[in-house]
Amino acid sequence: AQSVTQPDIHITVSEGASLELRCNYSYGATPYLFWYVQSPGQGLQLLLKYFSGDTLVQGIKGFEAEFKRSQSSFNLRKPSVHWSDAAEYFCAVGARSGAGSYQLTFGKGTKLSVIP
């Protein structure tokens, strides 16, 4: 079964600083990889996804992520953080089975705080 690890529970950065949120996954084949963001009191919004092709993917709100198969990682980056980026970020891995089953497994999340 697949699993996702987000090593950082809480990160605090200054507005304008760069950001990298870490995500490591465990899965035997090429996974579908996702980053979702959850603002306080809101549902989950997809930031970006990877399932094939270019390993550097661009998402909404200026975010990008790079799939590194050798490191089983899919880290999320943003060059300059805005106060509105304060939220909780979830990495997820999707995996198919031969029977056509598909599940999305989430990491435990990283809460981002932004200092003005």
Place this chain on the structure above:
Amino acid sequence: DADVTQTPRNRITKTGKRIMLECSQTKGHDRMYWYRQDPGLGLRLIYYSFDVKDINKGEISDGYSVSRQAQAKFSLSLESAIPNQTALYFCATSDLGVNTNTGELFFGEGSRLTVL
């Protein structure tokens, strides 16, 4: 209107009561999911359904049941609610099929349940 609608958005109930959370979607997706979110634990899959005749248990199905009344409707029931079922519950849909590869889940805005 939201593509994935959950009702109620907030509910407070007492131990032992039966509770139903409802989910409806206008995306035309076959696959629907119920997740539970707890602080520090991320999202955990309760049940999922790939069509009206297909219901599958997720990793934490004990104490829950589901009903897929139609392609667009998927409800979650707590037959006898207990305090440790206090959580934020999310319904999601997916368009992943035999010939599609996106794997993205589309989430409702969540239903906050408090069991006293």
